[in-house]
Amino acid sequence: MRVTEKGQVTIPKEIRDRLNIGPGSEVDFVADDKGARLVVVSTGKIESAEDFEAWLKSRSGMFDTDGMTTDEFMEWLRGPRDDLGPR
Template sequence: MRVTEKGQVTIPKEIRDRLNIGPGSEVDFVADEKGARLVVVSSGDHAPSKDDFETWLKSRSGTFDTGGMTTDEFMEFLRGPRDDLGSR
């Protein structure tokens, strides 16, 4: 197997099939005393389910604090005051 200039290698089809590695799969390389091992982190063969999204959404709950600002106040904080809303 040859490494490209970008540091990429092609995983042989037999290995991809055996480990169920497909488009969207996550893999990692782990170094040990004998060299490196390919570890499948997640297979890319399933579509995310509603439960996956809800689990992710719950994990994000409470991680963002606007300090009590309303949406409009927060947008102004991010963008600065709008010049086009001045008095007419």
């Protein structure tokens, strides 16, 4: 597979069919220690509970807060809250 000057690649039809990737689908590349993985973010449709469960399972473990608790992450994301007194 060759990368174009614009950084684009063509996903082979067999892979598109297997992963239900079509026009309007969103995909992402995720780097890991073995290289990069193509991850389907959205096929643009969820037709059944099984599709939703598969989608939900595919999101598992994709976000690393670097050991922060939920409260620490929310404060990092939003900034400190002005309406709360000191802890």
